[in-house]
Amino acid sequence: MPRTLIITNDFPPRAGGIESFVHELALRRPEGSVVVYCSSPSPSDAAADPHFDLRLPFPVVRDRARVLLPVPRVVARARAIARLEGCDSVLYGAAAPLGLAAAELRGSVRRQVALTHGHEAGWALLPGSREALRRIGETTDTVTYLGEYTRRRLARALTPAAAARMRRLAPGVDTERFRPGSGGEEVRARLGLGGRPVVVCVSRLVARKGQDTLIRAWPRVLADVPDAALLIVGDGPDARRLRSAAAGTRSVLLTGPVAPRELPAYYDAGDVFAMPCRTRRGGLDVEGLGIVYLEASATGLPVVAGDSGGAPDAVLDGETGHVVDGTRPGPTARALIGLLKDPDRAARMGARGRAWVSGEWSWDRTSERLGALLTAS
Template identity: 35%
Template sequence: MPRILHVSQPVDGGVARVVTELAAAQAAAGMDVHVACPAEGPLPRALGAAGRGVRGHPWAASRSPGPGLRTEVAELHRVIDAVRPTLVHAHSAKAGLAARLALRGRVPTVFQPHAWSFEAVGGSTALLARFWERRAARWTDRVVCVSEAEWITGRRAGIPGSYVVVPNGVDVDRFSPGAARQARDRLLPTAFARAPLVVCVGRLCRQKGQDVLLRAWTSVAARVPGARLVLVGDGPDAGRLRAGAEASVTFAGAARETADWYRAADVVVLPSRWEGMALAPLEAMACGRPVVVTDVNGARESLPSAGRAHGLVPPEDPAALARALVALLRDAELRDALGRRGRRHVLDHHDARRTADAIDVVYRELLGAAPTKYRECTTT
C-alpha cells in the first residue's frame, strides 16, 4: 500500500479543496494518506472531519517565500522523515519550493503548480521564479498541470521534465442542481427572493478580479432593475473592495459550504486575471448554473465549447463583462439551457472521481503499483 504525503500551502481556496477531495478519495480507496500543511485554515479543518481517514501533520509555513524559508524547509524535512512516504505530492508554488528543497529527489516527487507562480508577479521576481522552476525540474518526477494552457505556459517558460494534464474535478453529488428559492431563503433576506442575482465565489484578491466586476456592476445595476451582486469569500482585498462597492453589492464573507450560493444565483461570475483551472465555475456548472469567466489560461478550458459565446469575456474589460451579465440576466431560457449544458459538461469531464483515477495512474507509473479503481459516477 503506497504511503502518500501531500504538502500544501495555501490552506484555503481552490488548492485546499483539491487537496481535501483528492486525499479523501485516496484514503477511501485504501491508500495510507498524509497531509503536511499549516495548522490553521480550511484545509486542516476539512481533513479533521470525521471519517476522512487522512492523517494531518502541522507544518508552519508562510504563503510566500521569505526569510523563514530555511526553517520551513528544515521542519518539512522532519515531517518527511517521520512519515517516510513512498511518494510526495506538492501543491502550489510555496509547497513545491519547500518540498523539493527538502527532498532533493530522495523519493518520487509530484509537483502540481495550480497556476505558475511567475504568472502572478512581474519583473525580477518573475525571472527568479522561472529560474527556480527550471532548476527544480531535476527533483521533480512529474509535473501535474490542471489545464492544457498551464502545460503550454510551463513549456514556453523553459521548464523541462515529464508533464501530465489532469483537469480539476468537483464532487458532482455535493454540487448538484437544487431549488434557487429555497437556497435564497436560507442565505439571503426575504427582499432578495425574486431579485436578479449574480454570485461570485472566490478569494478576494487581485487574481480573481473582483475589482473589475465591481466596475462592471455599476452598468449592470443601472440596466437590470433590482439586480443584486453577492461576493462570497475573504482575502487581502476585502477592505478596499468594500469601500468602493455600491449598495446593491453584498459581501457574504468566507463560506464553508458554497453549493447553496451557486443554486441561489441566476448567474455565477469569476473575472480572473489568471488561473490554473478555477473550481468555482466547475462547481457552479455542476449545480446547473450558467457562468461567465474571463478569457484567460485555465478559465476558458473550464467551459463547454458550445457555451463559450455566452460565458467568455476579455479580461480587464468591465464593459464586456457587464454586457454578458446583462444578457444572461434578461434571458431565463438561455440561462436554463446553459445550466443544463454545463452540468453535462462537468459530469463528462470534471467529476472528481475521474481526477482521482488520473492521479492514481501518475502514481502507478512512478511507483509501479497496481492501479486503484475509484467508484464510478452514477449521477445523471
C-alpha cells in the same frame, strides 16, 4: 500499502481553490495511504473550524510556520515524517516553491510529483524563478499542469526532458454536492432576495478575480434589469475596498466568509455566475483555471468568465457561458444583461454546463490519474 506524503502550504481550513484541490485529492486516495505535512493556519482560519484536522481520515502534521519554505529545517522534518510513516512518494501541493526540496528528498522516497496551478505560470516569466522551476522539473518525476495554457507557459521554463514528463492533472467537481436544488432557496430567503434575478460570484476577494469589475458594471446591468441583485460570496484582502465601492448600492450584497460546506447553496442561490478575472502585473498574477466556473456549471448556472490565463479552459464559450475581457465593465455588463433577460437561453447554457462537467471533470478520473503518477515505475 504505498503511502504518500503531501507537503503543502495550501490546505483547509483556509479557503481557496488550491486548498480545495489538494484536500479533495487527499480524501480520494486509498484509506491509510496519505499523510499531510502543512503549514499552520491563520488564527482566523483556525478559529472558524478548530476541529478540522481531527475529522480527517488521515494524519495531518502542522508545522509551526505559517508558510513552509524548502529550508533545511522543513526538509529534515519532511524526511523524518516520510521515514516514520513509511511514505514512498511525495506530492507537493504546489510546485513552487516547495518542489525545490525534491533534490534533498530524492534518496528518501521513490516518486515525487509537483502540482502546478496558476502562480507557477507567473514564475515562468522571471529569470530567477524560471531557474527555480527548471530545477523543480529536473528533480521531480512529474510536473503537472491544469490545461493547455499552463502547459505552454511552464514548458518554456523546463528542460525538454522535464517538459516531456509533464502530465495534466486538473481539479474535479463533486456533482452530487454542487447541483441544482442544493439549498439556494434557503439562502435567498435568509438574504431577502426572494425571486429577484441574482448574479453570484464565489471566490476569494483579491484583485485578480474581478469583483470590482462586477461592481463597476452593475449600474449598467440595473438600467436593463432593475430588480437584479449581485451576491459576492467570500473574503480576502480586497474586502474593504470592495465594500467601499459598493457602498450605497442596496442591490449589491457582500456575504463575508462562508464555510466550505455551505458554498453549494450560495451557488444555487444565483441565476448566473460571474467572475470576470483578469491578468495583472504583466502576466505574473494570472488565473490558472478557475474551479469556481466548473462548480457553478455543475450547479446548472451559465457562467461569465474573464479571459485571464487558463480560465477559458473552464468554459465552453457560447455553450456553457461567455468569456469576456475582465479589465473593462462593458463586456461583463453586456454578457450579464443578455443572460438575465433571456432566462430560457441561460437555462440551456446551465444544463449544457452541468452535462459537460459531469462527463469531463469528474474526481474519479482525476484520482485515477494521480494514482498512476504516484505509482509509476
